[in-house]
Amino acid sequence: MTEDVEIIDNEFLRQFELQIGDAMARIEYALQERKIFLTKFEMPEELEEKGYREIFIKAVFDEVKERGINLVPTSPEIAGFMRKNRRKYKDLLPVGINI
Numbered sequence: 001m002t003e004d005v006e007i008i009d010n011e012f013l014r015q016f017e018l019q020i021g022d023a024m025a026r027i028e029y030a031l032q033e034r035k036i037f038l039t040k041f042e043m044p045e046e047l048e049e050k051g052y053r054e055i056f057i058k059a060v061f062d063e064v065k066e067r068g069i070n071l072v073p074t075s076p077e078i079a080g081f082m083r084k085n086r087r088k089y090k091d092l093l094p095v096g097i098n099i
Helices: 045-049 052-067 076-084 086-092
Strands: 008-010 015-020 023-032 035-042 070-073
Touching: 015 052, 023 045, 023 052, 035 052, 035 076, 045 052, 052 076, 052 086, 070 076, 070 086, 076 086
Parallel strands: 035 070
Antiparallel strands: 008 015, 015 023, 023 035
């Protein structure tokens, strides 16, 4: 398993996708002004067991950082990741939002 995964931004379905073999993980989002709300996290158990959860979320966070927009994690899984990695990603949160 490599940390260098390729995520796809499916703008039509408003979700980031990670395809590994036949399995696909997705993070649904909503864009509003200069913020992206990460609203739903779905990952097949087989990918979860192989440790792809953090790799996928980190790749999405890095993509958001590259775009220079703020991130609002409304999904419990993504908010949990943000809490565990607060130092590294706190600059992605909009002013006044605490996780």
